[in-house]
Amino acid sequence: MTPPALRPAHRPARTLTELRALLADLGSVQRAAAADVAAPEVVLHGVTHDSRAVQPGDLYAALPGSHAHGADFAAAAAASGAAAVLTDPAGAAALAGSVDLPVVTTADPRSDVAQVADWLYGQPSRSLTLLGVTGTNGKTTSAFLVDAGLRAAGHRTGLLGTVETRIADERVDSVRTTPESSDLQALFAVMVERGVTAATMEVSSHALAQHRVDGLRFAGALFTNLSQDHLDYHPTMRDYFEAKARLFEPERTAASVIGIEPGAGTWGLELAARVPGSVTYAPDPPADWWADDLTVGARGSSFTARGPRGLAVPMEVRLPGRFNVANALGALALLVAAGIEPRAAAAGIGTLAGVPGRMEPIEAGQPYLALVDFAHTPDAVETVLTSVRGLVDGRVIVVLGCGGDRDRAKRPLMGAAAARLADLAFLTNDNPRSEDPAEILAQMTAGIDRVATSAAKVTVIPDRAEAIAAAVAEAGPGDVVVVAGKGHERGQEQNGVVTPFDDRAVLAQAIADAGRPTGTGR
Numbered sequence: 001m002t003p004p005a006l007r008p009a010h011r012p013a014r015t016l017t018e019l020r021a022l023l024a025d026l027g028s029v030q031r032a033a034a035a036d037v038a039a040p041e042v043v044l045h046g047v048t049h050d051s052r053a054v055q056p057g058d059l060y061a062a063l064p065g066s067h068a069h070g071a072d073f074a075a076a077a078a079a080s081g082a083a084a085v086l087t088d089p090a091g092a093a094a095l096a097g098s099v100d101l102p103v104v105t106t107a108d109p110r111s112d113v114a115q116v117a118d119w120l121y122g123q124p125s126r127s128l129t130l131l132g133v134t135g136t137n138g139k140t141t142s143a144f145l146v147d148a149g150l151r152a153a154g155h156r157t158g159l160l161g162t163v164e165t166r167i168a169d170e171r172v173d174s175v176r177t178t179p180e181s182s183d184l185q186a187l188f189a190v191m192v193e194r195g196v197t198a199a200t201m202e203v204s205s206h207a208l209a210q211h212r213v214d215g216l217r218f219a220g221a222l223f224t225n226l227s228q229d230h231l232d233y234h235p236t237m238r239d240y241f242e243a244k245a246r247l248f249e250p251e252r253t254a255a256s257v258i259g260i261e262p263g264a265g266t267w268g269l270e271l272a273a274r275v276p277g278s279v280t281y282a283p284d285p286p287a288d289w290w291a292d293d294l295t296v297g298a299r300g301s302s303f304t305a306r307g308p309r310g311l312a313v314p315m316e317v318r319l320p321g322r323f324n325v326a327n328a329l330g331a332l333a334l335l336v337a338a339g340i341e342p343r344a345a346a347a348g349i350g351t352l353a354g355v356p357g358r359m360e361p362i363e364a365g366q367p368y369l370a371l372v373d374f375a376h377t378p379d380a381v382e383t384v385l386t387s388v389r390g391l392v393d394g395r396v397i398v399v400l401g402c403g404g405d406r407d408r409a410k411r412p413l414m415g416a417a418a419a420r421l422a423d424l425a426f427l428t429n430d431n432p433r434s435e436d437p438a439e440i441l442a443q444m445t446a447g448i449d450r451v452a453t454s455a456a457k458v459t460v461i462p463d464r465a466e467a468i469a470a471a472v473a474e475a476g477p478g479d480v481v482v483v484a485g486k487g488h489e490r491g492q493e494q495n496g497v498v499t500p501f502d503d504r505a506v507l508a509q510a511i512a513d514a515g516r517p518t519g520t521g522r
């Protein structure tokens with residue numbers, strides 16, 4: 001169940017008349033004549049898009065959805081104390097006469113509710129240095145690096161993303177990568193109340209497409225890369241790109257930083273050409289920011305970041321893999337673009353010892369490298385397996401699955417990448433959700449080139465713990481085992497039931513079990 005959204009201690013209080021005036025200014029409704037203003041005046045103390053989260057005095061935004069219409073839940077919202085409803089014409093028609101609340105109707109309430117929440121909570125993002133991170137892979141990692149840089153520069157920070165939500169020293173698990181606009185604006189209001197001065201947030205393509213971040217003002221935004229994912233939601237890669245590109249519109253974002261690593265295709269270059277004044281980065285020149293004197297190791301990398309106007313900043317990043325050099329460069333470039341002193345930013349980046357579930361080493365006394373990683377796209381699987389190949393002399397062993405109820409087209413590509421780039425691949429379950437796990441695994445193996453792949457190389461073991469144990473049983477000195485796809489997740493979801501499952505604990509246990517009683521490894 002979704003935990004209740006955080007709300008500021010100081011409740012806003014704006015009238016329905018003021019709300020109508022705002023919506024009139026946005027061109028969404030006609031300005032009410034004085035005679036039409038309700039008496040007594042309705043006062044709004046909050047806003048939510050979810051009837052289950054309504055608090056007394058809230059505006060309930062009854063939004064059209066893909067499963068239901070929010071209007072279906074307006075009676076429940078009223079019972080919880082909602083003061084008014086914002087909805088579309090279909091919602092208003094459904095509500096006519098059935099709910100005893102004032103109803104404000106606009107053509108696109110999903111877009112309007114973001115503006116309303118920004119206004120109701122006093123435009124909190126404008127009191128923060130707000131930095132946004134988008135892209136297919138590397139958002140969470142980059143956001144953690146940016147946050148470390150902001151803290152080193154003396155900011156009291158907030159962080160929002162897939163793994164956790166942080167308000168200065170308080171941390172809670174995140175429900176989604178980017179919250180709905182009503183929850184997001186309330187969260188920023190809480191941050192401002194608690195003295196946060198700068199915040200970093202991951203901005204998903206779903207969030208951009210669904211107007212969740214409308215109304216926010218970003219001091220800077222970062223585009224990491226774009227490759228295949230979420231084609232269950234976006235009709236084409238171009239639609240997916242255009243959703244991400246919205247973050248870089250000049251009215252939202254003051255400074256734009258764009259990854260243009262050649263391996264990630266040409267989307268970054270296209271975006272950089274579109275955004276005047278944008279700054280680019282990649283491990284190699286001719287990007288504006290690149291890594292000189294680069295040394296990549298199993299525990300991290302060191303290099304000199306070369307930037308615009310002859311800037312040269314010595315850097316260490318304590319996250320393994322060459323792709324984390326790109327993430328560190330992007331973080332540095334974003335921080336500098338937002339006015340942070342480069343050496344403070346670099347020092348902060350160098351303090352980050354790890355990101356939960358991203359290239360996270362598991363140390364259980366074994367004579368090989370064991371990593372838990374969140375790769376769950378074809379590009380991430382390829383990037384991670386290529387990267388670890390350079391870190392060890394031995395074999396690359398991977399455990400990997402694909403989530404149910406998500407982009408099906410990526411499954412054969414992920415299976416193919418694992419078979420092509422690992423010495424041994426164990427294909428297994430990863431959150432089958434409502435789908436048949438055997439069918440998901442069949443789609444993964446369908447991508448494997450049978451001619452080029454020996455039968456011994458790929459093993460299908462649906463039970464994830466058994467697959468991890470099988471990988472560990474194969475591992476010997478100098479090898480690397482990568483357990484990919486679930487990262488920080490703590491559950492395996494099937495048919496609506498989430499069973500506790502943490503790759504990090506299961507991998508550590510498998511290593512311990514393999515070491516008993518005859519010693520570790522082969």
Ligand SMILES: CC(=O)N[C@H]1[C@@H](OP(=O)(O)OP(=O)(O)OC[C@H]2O[C@@H](n3ccc(=O)[nH]c3=O)[C@H](O)[C@@H]2O)O[C@H](CO)[C@@H](O)[C@@H]1O[C@H](C)C(=O)N[C@@H](C)C(=O)N[C@H](CCC(=O)O)C(=O)O
Binds near residue numbers: 064069180204
């Ligand atoms: C595909 C998607 O993004 N769907 C979002 C969309 O849902 P929807 O249009 O299907 O809504 P619906 O279920 O038909 O319900 C209609 C309305 O009734 C409301 N409702 C529903 C039930 C109820 O009891 N009371 C109530 O008020 C809902 O809040 C909604 O506003 O609008 C809802 C809010 O209005 C979102 O909560 C919902 O996110 C769903 C839960 C979701 O799983 N989203 C994921 C895919 C997502 O957003 N992921 C991204 C990125 C992931 C990544 O980077 O890999 C993220 O930012 O997390």
Ligand SMILES: Nc1ncnc2c1ncn2[C@@H]1O[C@H](COP(=O)(O)OP(=O)(O)OP(=O)(O)O)[C@@H](O)[C@H]1O
Binds near residue numbers: 138383
């Ligand atoms: N710059 C990068 N290029 C390619 N792959 C990367 C990059 N950074 C990270 N990855 C891979 O992608 C995985 C996910 O990384 P991370 O969680 O930082 O990205 P994300 O964009 O936040 O993902 P999600 O949208 O699922 O939350 C990592 O575990 C790693 O395998």
Ligand SMILES: N[C@H](CCC[C@H](N)C(=O)O)C(=O)O
Binds near residue numbers: 485
């Ligand atoms: N934010 C990603 C996470 C996927 C992780 C993987 N474990 C899965 O379940 O597919 C998504 O919802 O697509």
Ligand SMILES: [Mg+2]
Binds near residue numbers: 161163
């Ligand atoms: Mg993320």
